[in-house]
Amino acid sequence: MLESKYSAPDLPLYDDASVPEDDAAWQAPFAVRAVDATLQLPGSKSLTNRELILSAVASGPSVLRRPLHSRDSDAMVQALRSLGVDVGEREGSSPFGPDLVVTPPDELLGSTTIDCDQAGTVMRFAPPLAALALGPTAFDADPTARTRPMSALIGALRALGADIADDGSGRLPFTVHGTGALRGGPVAIDASSSSQFVSALLLAGARFEEGVRVTHTGERLPSLPHIEMTATALAERGVRVDSPEPGVWQVAHQEIAGRDVVIEPDLSNAAPFLAAAVATGGTVRITDWPEQTTQVGAQLRELLPRFGASVALADGVLTVTGPESISGVELDLSEAGELAPPLVALAALANGPSSFRGIGHIRHHETDRIAALVAEINRLGGDAVETQDGIDVTPAPLHGGEWHSYHDHRMATAGAIIGLRVDGVTVENIATTSKTLPQFTELWQRMLEA
């Protein structure tokens, strides 16, 4: 085990040096037997970054216990610090890194730059805060993330009174010229390419002078559970989000309370490990699985049985046991697009055809995940085809080869799942998993050696 900047013995912690260099292909371990492992996982990306944003605009200090420490959460911490928010660390009970203590400033300050890295939650959730800050904030991102859609949010913030200078491309980079306050009020937004636009406006909306009333105008709205997560996170800080009709949400101008919150483990990052149980006919148990949660990963309890797995939750441990042979599935993942890569990987190992629908928006994730999954499955001899809003997979014998990750953490872990059953799979740039799960390779190895 390598020393980490968050030094704690025996457990894998976040350290850029703990994963292979970008150009070193990673030999995906082939499972010589069924896995049988119990794993603890780091905190949820979506919950950590929401609680960080809310803590930054709260009326008092907050404590985040057992938060995620990864590139996505580091980018959020850095973004908040550059706006004048005090984010300190203190020893907590997570083996994956310290707790965070967040003290909001009297006034958010701009005259700074924010590097969103690859984090959708930073590039969408931080600009409304920059509009509330005094002075200009220049936003940019990793080159791989500059293509992600931003125009709907830029347009909505302008309609709410923000002054934003951009090149008209509807992408990063751009500069938010904050004046220390934002008018707010009613706004229409097409969030069909990302639910994060709606969450972004709601998270900061209570701090707008007139609050905010968001009306979604697009035909479809993906990832609805993530908007519900936003509403619940606000409710837990005393802010009510009303939804008078589907596609409309409003938040009145009011204070947001500071909070002491325990961050749940990342259930979407549990997916590859649980998929390993399904792929190998083994058993994987994830500890600290919440009974009640707003995380979309909770849907794995209903989704994995569709592949033939059995799933049980008892005493805070989720246990998944795989079938002898994986069934093909027909799934609409419009609510849970984040889970598509591991589930499509399982479909490539199934005994019957599969069809995934409702996931056109995942073309705008870290990469075009529909194109990427189809290309990589077919590269290994599989039979996957793109549809307008999904993927069809027909069983075909797979062979070894290089699985490309497209700078996408979930593409990398999807390659690892296939490598369990297909000898000779290497995954390019496994280090990209540090976006949300820097300990991926260590935990994967630990699962196989248990």
Ligand SMILES: O=C(O)C1=C[C@@H](OP(=O)(O)O)[C@@H](O)[C@H](O)C1
């Ligand atoms: O709000 C969030 O934390 C997220 C919302 C979803 O985004 P999209 O609505 O763009 O799919 C999800 O896929 C992403 O991983 C996290």
Ligand SMILES: C=C(OP(=O)(O)O)C(=O)O
């Ligand atoms: C889409 C994802 O990330 P982001 O928060 O960057 O949108 C994801 O983690 O699957």
